[in-house]
Amino acid sequence: MHLNFPNKVDEVLKYIRIKCMPKTLFFRTMLLIFVPLIVVQMVSILAFFNGSWGRVGRRLSENLTSNMAFAMQLAEEAPDKLDEIQQLTAKNYDLEMKYFDDEAKHDVIREAHRNNKMITGFLEESLNKAFPDAIMSLYVKGSDLVVFIEQPDGLYQFITSRKNIFSTSIFGFMIWMVGTSLLLFLVAVAFLRIQVRSIADLATAAEDFGKGIDDKNFKPYGSSEVRKAGIAFIKMKERILRQISERTQMLAGVSHDLRTPLTRMRLQLALLPDGDKKNALNKEEFLQDISEMEKMLEGYLSFVSGEGGEQPTFVDLNEMILSIINKFRVSNKALIRYSTNDQVSAVQGREQALKRALTNIIGNAFNYGKTIAVNLEAVGGKVEIVVDDDGPGIPEDKREEVFKAFYRLENSRNKETGGIGLGLSIAKDVVTSHGGTIELQDSPIGGLRVLIRIPL
Numbered sequence: 001m002h003l004n005f006p007n008k009v010d011e012v013l014k015y016i017r018i019k020c021m022p023k024t025l026f027f028r029t030m031l032l033i034f035v036p037l038i039v040v041q042m043v044s045i046l047a048f049f050n051g052s053w054g055r056v057g058r059r060l061s062e063n064l065t066s067n068m069a070f071a072m073q074l075a076e077e078a079p080d081k082l083d084e085i086q087q088l089t090a091k092n093y094d095l096e097m098k099y100f101d102d103e104a105k106h107d108v109i110r111e112a113h114r115n116n117k118m119i120t121g122f123l124e125e126s127l128n129k130a131f132p133d134a135i136m137s138l139y140v141k142g143s144d145l146v147v148f149i150e151q152p153d154g155l156y157q158f159i160t161s162r163k164n165i166f167s168t169s170i171f172g173f174m175i176w177m178v179g180t181s182l183l184l185f186l187v188a189v190a191f192l193r194i195q196v197r198s199i200a201d202l203a204t205a206a207e208d209f210g211k212g213i214d215d216k217n218f219k220p221y222g223s224s225e226v227r228k229a230g231i232a233f234i235k236m237k238e239r240i241l242r243q244i245s246e247r248t249q250m251l252a253g254v255s256h257d258l259r260t261p262l263t264r265m266r267l268q269l270a271l272l273p274d275g276d277k278k279n280a281l282n283k284e285e286f287l288q289d290i291s292e293m294e295k296m297l298e299g300y301l302s303f304v305s306g307e308g309g310e311q312p313t314f315v316d317l318n319e320m321i322l323s324i325i326n327k328f329r330v331s332n333k334a335l336i337r338y339s340t341n342d343q344v345s346a347v348q349g350r351e352q353a354l355k356r357a358l359t360n361i362i363g364n365a366f367n368y369g370k371t372i373a374v375n376l377e378a379v380g381g382k383v384e385i386v387v388d389d390d391g392p393g394i395p396e397d398k399r400e401e402v403f404k405a406f407y408r409l410e411n412s413r414n415k416e417t418g419g420i421g422l423g424l425s426i427a428k429d430v431v432t433s434h435g436g437t438i439e440l441q442d443s444p445i446g447g448l449r450v451l452i453r454i455p456l
Helices: 007-020 024-077 078-092 105-112 121-130 169-210 224-271 276-307 317-329 353-370 423-433
Strands: 096-101 137-142 146-150 154-161 312-314 335-340 347-349 373-377 383-391 437-442 448-455
Touching: 024 078, 024 096, 024 121, 024 146, 024 154, 024 169, 078 096, 096 347, 121 137, 121 146, 169 224, 224 276, 312 353, 317 335, 317 353, 317 373, 317 383, 347 353, 347 448, 353 383, 353 423, 353 448, 423 437
Parallel strands: 335 373
Antiparallel strands: 096 154, 137 146, 146 154, 312 347, 373 383, 383 448, 437 448
């Protein structure tokens, strides 16, 4: 069921989710455990305060009030036996009682006011019920509780221990609650770390495999669902590797089968006599057709075979781009500028595949532009390669289409106006397999900008 909130409320909830919600699975799960745990503790403590602790506090206060009332009644009925009553009260009730007449009570109250005052709710409520017409004051003096009950004829002072009205069981209860909750929390943290680590390792293995890195040491562990997903990933990886291997072997056979007749045709044409001028022109056209077929075959095989069995290594992109640019600079057909910074480091990838992709991108800029600018820098944990040219560019509505295999903006197959439509397809396939992205944008120098991002 989906709840529809007003737009402002929905925006506030979205903001809270983005800003306050943890990003990782570990902390999100811990939040689901921690919040209910705190709520349960608060509810339990409040229930204990309002229930057991409250009843105990009232009962203790009522007992203490009854003892005070009984001692006062005895003192009023037999004032000549006040010393005996004080001794009995102290012995039986742990209650020290003193009596001050009307003249001395003011000095006693004035001295008691120098202590820290603490009004205890349960005892005060009980005293008000027992002595509705009396003036009462409660004070804490060290570990003792001092109670003054002022009557018209005098003042009664009672001194007793605070434990007689205050139950210390709340502290034991809180220690027990916090201790057990902390123990459960630590156990949950240890358990969740194992579960989350298994998911993180599976994600890392899948990401590395997408970049062409085959981790032979990966083994599924954790919960049954995570292990099942890990086993499914291993089986999928084996199927993909087997498919790539079979496709590579098939393409190797196709390459051999097609190259052989093309080579034989080239030799046969080379052995034919030139004859007249017309035959010489036809022979030259046939040789050009064979060369073009060989180039097309190379393009098809490069696109379908992808990276083959090339193993990933650490690639110095700065050195690679310089070597590509230097090859194009020899012809002096276009002006090429290159800039980089010291923050760029090597990336892990397949060197030949990356070189093929960058050669296709820079080659396109070289073919269509007179000024080319190449920039290499590291931004936010990624390497950015920017290639600008001042050529005719690519219309915005065609920028996704040009990444499709065999798609050409110029519909003819004339090799003078472009290749066979696989350059950008190969480049995108290589960049994507390295966990990167490739975008086509408007160039600030008037043509096309190719932006490549590859994780470091």
